[in-house]
Amino acid sequence: MKKLLLTAGISALLATSAVAQTIGVSVARFDDNGLTIMRNGMTDHVDTLDGVDLQVEDAQDDVARQLDQINNFVASGVDAIIVNAVDTNATDAMSVAAASAGIPLVYVNRQPINMDTLPDGQAFVASNEVESGTLAAFQMCQDLRAQGKSGGAQAYMLMGQLSNQAAVQRSKDFHDVIGMDMCNFITLIDEQTANWSRDEAQDMMTNWISSGEPFDAVFANNDEMAIGAIQAMKASGLSMEEIVVGGVDATADALVAMQAGELDVTVFQDLAGQGAGSIDTALKLAAGEEVDKTVFIPFKLVTPENVADFLN
Template sequence: MKKLLLTAGLTALISTTAMAETIGVSIARFDDNFLTVMRNGMEDHAATLDGVDLQVEDATDDVAKQLDQINNFVASGVDAIIVNIVDTSAADAMTAAAESAGVPLVYVNREPTNVDSLPDNQAFVASNEIESGTLKAFQICQNLRAEGKSGGAKAYMLMGQLSNQAAIQRSKDVEDVLAMDMCNFIELVDKQTAEWSRDKAQDLMTNWLSSGEPFDAVFANNDEMAIGAIQAMKASGIDMADVQVGGVDATQDALQAMQSGDLDVTVFQDANGQGAGSVDAALALARGEDVDQKVYIPFKLVTPDNIDDFLGKN
């Protein structure tokens, strides 16, 4: 009887061990508000799943470091890998490292340049960036027309890191909207990268303000840069009621700025949803299940009219 119980216990232990699943996660940078919410979404979701363990690493915006992290995950025998990529053009090496080891890989939030040629055991979970900049730019266009400025308006654009597909696409979205007959009254005075940073955006906006060029709107690729621009304008004594400012992400700081009357438009990008979705996709791939290679979580326009629907979400 004791031998039988021991055998049964050992079988249970082996079964439990076999069910345990480990996912290695490499995040581009921890010191980013949106990515922090996304990371928390991953960890919170994994905590609700039996036997799922996340090993989360900070790539500190270093491409080589991130590739090392992926190789280390492979060497340690993880069941799957999730990557929030530092430089979207560096995906080929990361895809190859995981593919050669037979380890499933999921890119999250930032679209890799090889997204259309990913192997069967790799996927991409994010939101469709064509929506983000388009929703923001079109709403600002409508707002300017409502203010009676359809006869001519000027704007600046703050871009994210140009190594990121999101920055390139969101900027193109704005320019495409401004090329529409309805919105071509808006002239883009200048566009420069502030690398997703609030501080760098504040410095860049301060430089633009020093030129004395009149303007009516600021398009920012993300909320952090929109807030930096707002801080610079307020420091210069500009009445925020006179300038339309739009960002992307609907972070809590951005929503507070909107409630204060400083930010006019943002676009909700579901950080928690992307985080949880990437964990689900990684587990499904690790279990040999079918997964859509592109999993899109919709963007949603946020204005003062519907802000209450988004408070507390990012």
């Protein structure tokens, strides 16, 4: 009887081990508010699953460090890998490393440069960046028109890291919108990168203000930079009622700024949904299931009129 129980116990243990899965996750940087929301979306989702463990690493905005992390995941035999790329132009080597080991790989939030040639067993989970910048810029155009500035308005643009596909696409979106007949009354004075940073954006905006050039709008590739610009404008005594400011992400701080009448436009990027979606996609690939190469989580426009819908 004891032997039978022991055998049954070993069988149960082996079955449990066979089911248990480990997903290695490399995030571009931990000290980013938006990526923290995404990372929390992953961990919260995994807490609802049985037999799934996460090994999450901070790449600290270092491409070489991130590639080392992926190689370490491969060497440790994880069941799947999720990557939030530091540099979206440097993903070829990551795809090769995972594909060579037969380990599924999911890119999340930032589109890899090799999107069109992703190997089997690899996918991309994010939101369509064509929507993000377009939604924000078009709403800003409408707001400027509502202020009676369709005869001519001037704007600045704060860009994210130019090695990042989202920054490039959101900036292109803005250019495309102000090239439309309805919005071509907007003139872009200058565009500079502030690397997604609130502090860098505040410094950049302070410099622009000190030039004395009048402006009517500030389009930022993300909310952190929009908030930095707002801080600079407030410190300079500018009226936030007269300047249209837009960002992307609908972070908690951005929603507070919108309620305060400082931020006019943002776009909800379901970062937690992206995180959870990347986990589900990785598990499906690890199980040998077919998934779409691209899994899009929709963006949603946020304005003072509907901001309450996005508050916790």
